[in-house]
Amino acid sequence: QTEVTTVDVKWSICELGLPIFEKAWVKHTIYFIKFEALSVLDHLLKYLKNKESFNFAFMDADKVNYSNYHDKLLELLRRKGVFFFL
Structure with a gap:
């Protein structure tokens, strides 16, 4: 599901x-x-089951942290997952 x-x-x-x-x-x-998105990503990454569990991520947050979001999303996305920054 x-x-x-x-x-x-x-x-x-x-x-x-x-x-x-x-x-x-x-x-x-x-x-x-x-x-806040950065705190949520940090929290998700604390649990091993979340790593490589997302297929898609869309990010429209504070632009200053985009490099931080990028690194964290790479850990959360599945191998062929896609993320999009606005």
């Missing part, structure tokens, strides 16, 4: 997609985390 994890410091951003997710009956597969 596919799962989506979305991270943002503003809950209002996470809520934007809720009506769409509810209509598509996929709300139960989406996990919202209201926190």
